[in-house]
Amino acid sequence: MMATPSLLLYVDGSLFAKKVKDTRPVEQKHPSWKVFGKLPPKESSAKTQKEYEAKNSRDGPGLSPTSPRRSVRKNLDFEPLSTTALILEDRPANLPAKPAEEAQKHRQQYEEMVAQAKKRELKEAQKRRKQLEDRVKVEERIGNAAQTWNQEILPNWSSLCTTRWVRELWWQGIPPSVRGKVWSLAVGNELNITHELYNICLSRAREKWKNMPSVPPIESQTEDAGSSLADREASLELIKLDISRTFPHLCIFQQGGPYYDVLHSILGAYTCYRPDVGYVQGMSFIAAVLILNLDTADAFIAFANLLNKPCQMAFFRVDHSLMLMYFAAFEVFFEENLPKLFAHFKENNLTPDIYLIDWIFTLYSKSLPLDLACRVWDVFCRDGDEFLFRVALGILRLYEDVLTRMDFIHNAQFLTRLPDLIPADQLFSHIHAIHMISKNRKWSQVLQALQKEQERTSPVLKR
Amino acid sequence: MSETYDFLFKFLVIGNAGTGKSCLLHQFIEKRFKDDSNHTIGVEFGSKIINVVNKYVKLQIWDTAGQERFRSVTRSYYRGAAGALLVYDITSRETYNALTNWLTDARMLASQNIVIILCGNKKDLDADREVTFLEASRFAQENELMFLETSALTGENVEEAFIQCARKILNKIESGELDPERMGSGIQYGDAALRQLRSPRRGQAESAQECGC
Numbered sequence: 001m002m003a004t005p006s007l008l009l010y011v012d013g014s015l016f017a018k019k020v021k022d023t024r025p026v027e028q029k030h031p032s033w034k035v036f037g038k039l040p041p042k043e044s045s046a047k048t049q050k051e052y053e054a055k056n057s058r059d060g061p062g063l064s065p066t067s068p069r070r071s072v073r074k075n076l077d078f079e080p081l082s083t084t085a086l087i088l089e090d091r092p093a094n095l096p097a098k099p100a101e102e103a104q105k106h107r108q109q110y111e112e113m114v115a116q117a118k119k120r121e122l123k124e125a126q127k128r129r130k131q132l133e134d135r136v137k138v139e140e141r142i143g144n145a146a147q148t149w150n151q152e153i154l155p156n157w158s159s160l161c162t163t164r165w166v167r168e169l170w171w172q173g174i175p176p177s178v179r180g181k182v183w184s185l186a187v188g189n190e191l192n193i194t195h196e197l198y199n200i201c202l203s204r205a206r207e208k209w210k211n212m213p214s215v216p217p218i219e220s221q222t223e224d225a226g227s228s229l230a231d232r233e234a235s236l237e238l239i240k241l242d243i244s245r246t247f248p249h250l251c252i253f254q255q256g257g258p259y260y261d262v263l264h265s266i267l268g269a270y271t272c273y274r275p276d277v278g279y280v281q282g283m284s285f286i287a288a289v290l291i292l293n294l295d296t297a298d299a300f301i302a303f304a305n306l307l308n309k310p311c312q313m314a315f316f317r318v319d320h321s322l323m324l325m326y327f328a329a330f331e332v333f334f335e336e337n338l339p340k341l342f343a344h345f346k347e348n349n350l351t352p353d354i355y356l357i358d359w360i361f362t363l364y365s366k367s368l369p370l371d372l373a374c375r376v377w378d379v380f381c382r383d384g385d386e387f388l389f390r391v392a393l394g395i396l397r398l399y400e401d402v403l404t405r406m407d408f409i410h411n412a413q414f415l416t417r418l419p420d421l422i423p424a425d426q427l428f429s430h431i432h433a434i435h436m437i438s439k440n441r442k443w444s445q446v447l448q449a450l451q452k453e454q455e456r457t458s459p460v461l462k463r
Numbered sequence: 464m465s466e467t468y469d470f471l472f473k474f475l476v477i478g479n480a481g482t483g484k485s486c487l488l489h490q491f492i493e494k495r496f497k498d499d500s501n502h503t504i505g506v507e508f509g510s511k512i513i514n515v516v517n518k519y520v521k522l523q524i525w526d527t528a529g530q531e532r533f534r535s536v537t538r539s540y541y542r543g544a545a546g547a548l549l550v551y552d553i554t555s556r557e558t559y560n561a562l563t564n565w566l567t568d569a570r571m572l573a574s575q576n577i578v579i580i581l582c583g584n585k586k587d588l589d590a591d592r593e594v595t596f597l598e599a600s601r602f603a604q605e606n607e608l609m610f611l612e613t614s615a616l617t618g619e620n621v622e623e624a625f626i627q628c629a630r631k632i633l634n635k636i637e638s639g640e641l642d643p644e645r646m647g648s649g650i651q652y653g654d655a656a657l658r659q660l661r662s663p664r665r666g667q668a669e670s671a672q673e674c675g676c
Binding site: 238241242245246247248249278280281282318320323353354357358361362366408409410412413416417 | 480481499500501502504505506507508509510523528530532533535536539
């Protein structure tokens with residue numbers, strides 16, 4: 001089973017709750033889970049059932065022919081449940097008594113009504129109990145999963161990370177409290193970046209910002225050297241501009257927000273760490289997601305290492321011919337998995353670059369809801385770049401019916417602006433259904449074959 | 464979802480990062496300012512049917528990323544564009560200085576007859592102006608561009624920019640200067656025009672039938 005909406009809500013909320021340095025075991029960190037866990041589901045649900053019934057009856061069902069409401073009001077300390085509120089009374093003494101037959105009929109009607117009301121309440125209570133149980137289960141699962149990750153998997157990372165058991169747990173989504181740690185471990189630190197190195201890069205960036213002229217140099221762009229200088233300075237300006245345009249709805253990265261400086265620092269430090277790559281639009285989203293899950297220096301380390309992966313390097317250097325190769329590989333698996341939609345897109349000249357560029361550059365953090373994007377990142381950390389393209393196919397598969405009915409422009413609009421509400425479980429089961437094997441070749445093999453072909457046909461045509 | 468229109472034009476929105484390209488598009492389509500917009504990575508899209516000189520024209524608008532670095536990518540979207548909004552920010556000389564580069568790309572890579580309107584955006588920020596109206600209109604004249612100062616915030620001149628550009632393309636079609644049937648013209652016939660072309664008399668026949676009823 002995948003996460004349910006309530007899990008997602010929780011995940012989303014806790015994205016911002018990390019930051020607290022915490023080495024206590026999980027159950028102490030989140031006492032609420034334990035409280036829930038200790039209450040046997042039946043007891044807690046019975047309690048809510050009573051509350052529910054009490055609340056419901058205040059509205060008064062008004063079913064009794066003898067107006068139960070009045071009798072209830074007479075005795076205020078009696079809080080009626082809706083079934084007990086239905087009281088069969090005899091006629092007041094000042095009126096002649098009912099004939100036996102009528103009284104019998106009324107009694108029967110009364111019993112039927114009570115039985116029905118009871119049945120309905122039981123059904124509703126069962127439904128509520130089920131919902132509550134589900135929620136408890138999900139919360140317990142997150143709690144248990146966090147405990148499992150913390151106490152069993154993380155201490156034995158290198159020996160366990162490739163086991164089937166861990167990989168399956170991984171697919172279900174990493175609990176937010178350990179997410180950053182798992183990402184860090186999975187991305188690794190091939191570049192051997194230390195916290196000191198980050199600080200050096202940061203102070204260099206700060207030096208640059210200080211020396212940056214407030215007004216950009218005029219008309220020096222025609223010279224090559226001048227152009228690259230202007231470009232670099234422009235990119236510092238652009239970082240500022242883009243930070244304000246990174247998850248604007250969260251209001252935490254914008255100027256004055258709590259993470260403005262952090263995001264600014266990481267992006268600035270990166271331009272000093274890799275001046276040959278510099279700042280490229282899309283990076284701010286990746287850095288932002290990392291900041292939400294890791295401390296600053298660790299976020300920088302993960303950021304630099306993540307961007308250093310072949311696929312990310314190809315994209316962030318905007319190496320067009322390499323990008324085209326990735327798109328070509330994508331199309332191989334697109335045709336294999338969704339031949340009908342593939343043909344429809346071909347017919348409409350809808351090329352994959354149109355929607356893939358945004359998805360790959362931002363690792364879906366801009367196009368999918370943040371909680372869902374984090375789950376994509378989870379498995380991306382496990383499976384590598386192949387998974388990014390698998391997600392793309394999963395999205396196409398999820399919306400295949402709609403997409404095959406629309407023309408170029410509507411498809412292009414749809415894919416560059418996905419619906420706000422995407423059912424996580426469904427998306428992940430569609431991703432699961434995508435086979436990344438084409439004619440016995442894996443993603444990496446298809447990519448390699450394309451690369452060889454490209455090298456053979458145009459050895460010097462690298463822009 | 465049946466749409467009838469006479470023509471479909473492919474439009475580009477190009478210019479430096481942060482000049483307000485996506486906001487112009489959003490204002491044009493939704494008629495309101497988008498104040499929490501992300502920056503565009505790659506390309507985004509919009510479409511709208513407008514009525515110009517008694518013709519229904521569907522605009523298919525490609526809103527491109529502005530960072531210089533993305534040019535090698537966005538260039539591939541220029542092919543077959545009939546019109547373009549070339550956007551700079553009146554409060555940033557840098558974005559104005561970059562216009563020549565954008566223009567060269569557009570003329571070289573889109574259709575030869577591409578109709579371009581220069582948009583000096585952020586007109587509402589007049590106090591921070593770094594580019595005068597006069598200077599920009601001279602630049603427009605020298606480069607055979609139409610020119611408007613726009614505000615995606617207030618909506619001033621936004622619709623006009625798109626409409627003027629579309630009108631000029633229609634004029635060029637009528638004068639024969641533009642041939643919609645030429646490959647890569649960025650123009651397609653819509654359903655309405657197609658019907659007329661295929662059976663020019665059908666309209667008459669239908670109205671005659673109506674009279675008979």
